Amino acid sequence: MKIIDAYACILKLGQPVFRTDDAALYLNLKNAHASKILSRLKESGHVFHINRGLWAVKEKIALWDLTKYLTIPFPNYISLQSALYHHGIISQIPSVIYIVSPARSRTIRTALGTVSVHHVHSSFFRGCVRTSDEGPMIATKEKALIDFMYLHPSKSGFFRALPEVEIHRNFSVHRARKFIGCIKSKRRRSMVNRLFEEFMSKIQDKGQ
Numbered sequence: 001m002k003i004i005d006a007y008a009c010i011l012k013l014g015q016p017v018f019r020t021d022d023a024a025l026y027l028n029l030k031n032a033h034a035s036k037i038l039s040r041l042k043e044s045g046h047v048f049h050i051n052r053g054l055w056a057v058k059e060k061i062a063l064w065d066l067t068k069y070l071t072i073p074f075p076n077y078i079s080l081q082s083a084l085y086h087h088g089i090i091s092q093i094p095s096v097i098y099i100v101s102p103a104r105s106r107t108i109r110t111a112l113g114t115v116s117v118h119h120v121h122s123s124f125f126r127g128c129v130r131t132s133d134e135g136p137m138i139a140t141k142e143k144a145l146i147d148f149m150y151l152h153p154s155k156s157g158f159f160r161a162l163p164e165v166e167i168h169r170n171f172s173v174h175r176a177r178k179f180i181g182c183i184k185s186k187r188r189r190s191m192v193n194r195l196f197e198e199f200m201s202k203i204q205d206k207g208q
């Protein structure tokens with residue numbers, strides 16, 4: 001089968017993300033042969049490999065939507081600077097997309113851009129909503145801020161300080177404090193609470 005014909009068939013799947021066995025079934029090929037064709041399509045820049053037999057059509061998906069597939073079998077949601085920018089709390093556009101997950105922390109470089117994965121305890125994996133029926137999940141404004149403070153001790157230094165922030169009236173201090181209360185580690189909970197109270201004090205002083 002010619003590569004261009006295989007690519008045309010894959011486009012007919014109508015799925016921006018698909019598995020090797022899906023392609024094999026649709027192309028009427030064995031998995032090993034389908035995998036070789038997908039590798040050639042990867043070399044030509046038409047598709048790219050995500051992980052564990054999962055592929056994406058480059059022109060059919062954005063990095064934002066790709067994030068939900070990157071930590072399989074663990075869930076994830078967009079948070080930290082990316083969510084804070086999305087909610088209008090910071091105006092500086094992050095150079096990567098930050099996601100939070102029970103999966104291990106790591107940097108994932110894809111054909112569409114870079115995603116920074118940051119580990120949180122499974123009990124703290126909450127406070128997110130679906131962006132659309134098929135889209136990724138994203139932290140609420142309150143959870144994104146608390147996630148940032150939760151990761152303050154990170155060796156990466158990504159979460160030492162925020163750029164200029166703007167807290168809107170619909171930001172709920174009560175909800176933020178409830179998220180802090182969900183942190184299992186007493187030591188980390190105390191740290192996050194201190195950082196949050198210092199942050200809110202500065203915001204209030206600035207508004208006076």
